[in-house]
Amino acid sequence: MGERAAIVGAGHTRFGALDDGPRLLLRRAVDAAFSSVDRGAERSSIDSAFLATLGFGGWQLGNSSAVLGEEAGVSGVPTTRVENACASGGFALRAAVEAVASGSSELALVAGVEKMTDLPNARRRYWLGVSGDTEWERLAGLTFAGVYGLIASRYLAEHRVGPEALAAVAVKNHENGALNPNAHFRKPIRPDQVAAAPRVADPLGLYDCCPVSDGAAAVLVVPAERARRYTDTPVYVEGVGAGSDALAVQERTDLTRFAATRRASEEAFRAAGCERGSVSFLEVHDCFTIAELLALEDLGFASPGGAGRMTLAGETQRRGRLPVNPDGGLKAKGHPIGATGVGQAYEAFCQLRGAAGARQVAGADRALTHNVGGAGATATVTILRAG
Numbered sequence: 001m002g003e004r005a006a007i008v009g010a011g012h013t014r015f016g017a018l019d020d021g022p023r024l025l026l027r028r029a030v031d032a033a034f035s036s037v038d039r040g041a042e043r044s045s046i047d048s049a050f051l052a053t054l055g056f057g058g059w060q061l062g063n064s065s066a067v068l069g070e071e072a073g074v075s076g077v078p079t080t081r082v083e084n085a086c087a088s089g090g091f092a093l094r095a096a097v098e099a100v101a102s103g104s105s106e107l108a109l110v111a112g113v114e115k116m117t118d119l120p121n122a123r124r125r126y127w128l129g130v131s132g133d134t135e136w137e138r139l140a141g142l143t144f145a146g147v148y149g150l151i152a153s154r155y156l157a158e159h160r161v162g163p164e165a166l167a168a169v170a171v172k173n174h175e176n177g178a179l180n181p182n183a184h185f186r187k188p189i190r191p192d193q194v195a196a197a198p199r200v201a202d203p204l205g206l207y208d209c210c211p212v213s214d215g216a217a218a219v220l221v222v223p224a225e226r227a228r229r230y231t232d233t234p235v236y237v238e239g240v241g242a243g244s245d246a247l248a249v250q251e252r253t254d255l256t257r258f259a260a261t262r263r264a265s266e267e268a269f270r271a272a273g274c275e276r277g278s279v280s281f282l283e284v285h286d287c288f289t290i291a292e293l294l295a296l297e298d299l300g301f302a303s304p305g306g307a308g309r310m311t312l313a314g315e316t317q318r319r320g321r322l323p324v325n326p327d328g329g330l331k332a333k334g335h336p337i338g339a340t341g342v343g344q345a346y347e348a349f350c351q352l353r354g355a356a357g358a359r360q361v362a363g364a365d366r367a368l369t370h371n372v373g374g375a376g377a378t379a380t381v382t383i384l385r386a387g
Contacts, residue, residue: 003237004097004238004271005100005221005223006222006236007235007349008038008227008234009034009036009219009220009230011028011030011346012182012216012346013028013217014181014182014215015215015336015339020214021115022059025115025215026218028216029113029339039229040230043072043074045107046077046108048077048078048108049111050080050081050092050095050111051079051338052082052339052342053112053337054086054114056116057118063081065081082095085131086131086335086372086374087380089339089340089342090380091242092112092341093110093240093341093342094242094382100223106222107220107221108221109218110345111216114338114339116214117212125144129143131144131375133248135248136250137248144374145201145288148291152166154256155290156203158305159304160305166204166290169292169316170207171191172311172316173286173292173329173332174331174332175318176329176359177333179328180328181357182215184213184215185328185333186332194207194208210331213336214336216336217339217342227387231387234387235384239267239268239269240271240380240381240382241266241268241271241381242267243263243264244260245377247377249376260377261295261379261381272383274366276300276301279322280351280363281361282295282367282368282369283367283368284296284325286325286330287331294307295372310322327356341380345382353386366385367383367384368381369382
């Protein structure tokens with residue numbers, strides 16, 4: 001149906017507990033994005049910019065988009081801050097794609113950043129909780145992990161799946177993260193370690209939860225027809241979808257199905273005009289191991305309850321039938337909230353250009369990225385293709 005836009009450059013800092021502040025992280029990610037462009041990308045040509053961030057810990061809650069202009073060296077360019085909790089990066093990328101596809105922008109910068117590790121644990125839990133419902137969840141003492149623990153309990157009971165399916169997600173993603181120099185966790189783990197880990201929100205243990213991370217990522221987006229001015233190997237955006245749902249989980253009709261993801265997925269595939277069988281690999285939002293299983297089902301790659309069996313059979317491994325999170329996902333690469341969705345686009349860019357190094361998915365020519373806000377209240381899906 002025709003490409004909507006193209007990514008011609010991408011940059012990524014390490015994710016983890018870093019000494020760098022948000023400004024320096026942004027600067028490094030943007031510098032890396034420009035350095036990755038083969039030719040012709042000048043900062044003076046940027047005509048729109050989008051910053052994805054939650055403002056974790058209260059860092060520059062107002063007008064933080066101006067900081068992107070400063071650190072990227074594009075002050076004066078219209079900049080927009082996008083905040084949809086953990087889906088901020090996906091929505092910022094969507095905004096940039098819409099801008100270039102509409103003709104209102106010729107070269108758009110998308111950057112995501114979060115600085116999360118410099119707060120005490122109690123304050124971290126507070127800031128993670130702001131992405132959920134305040135009236136019914138937070139004031140009742142329910143944590144972010146607690147919400148996903150409830151979802152996981154319901155899923156395992158409904159589909160008669162054992163916790164070993166959750167453990168298989170963690171083991172796979174840590175194996176992939178060990179090959180990623182930007183990952184927060186670069187150490188493989190074993191199923192018995194997952195099972196023996198301290199409980200966080202039953203049935204979720206320590207290894208079922210993504211880390212609190214610092215980091216930034218950036219991509220450069222242009223109209224599809226102009227992509228080869230910048231590179232001989234562009235990555236085309238074929239389709240973008242987005243959706244939303246009730247903020248509080250008790251207001252939803254089904255605890256184990258994310259309607260926002262389903263809507264975003266259908267919109268993205270309709271726009272791309274391709275079938276699910278043509279997708280080479282997925283980057284899905286695995287903030288908790290249960291979230292990867294839900295994503296496989298909501299995106300239409302597994303039947304209800306089938307994602308656990310698919311994972312246990314090894315189909316989602318890097319060399320499996322449908323690789324999922326070859327970069328380690330949120331679980332191992334890390335989850336600096338605003339940077340996550342942009343980081344997924346970075347991984348797709350690297351993989352589709354055959355530049356992912358040791359974690360390269362063989363023959364990758366089409367990717368899907370999936371970014372979720374909170375416990376499924378917002379979501380984006382993006383389908384990308386090698387040039």
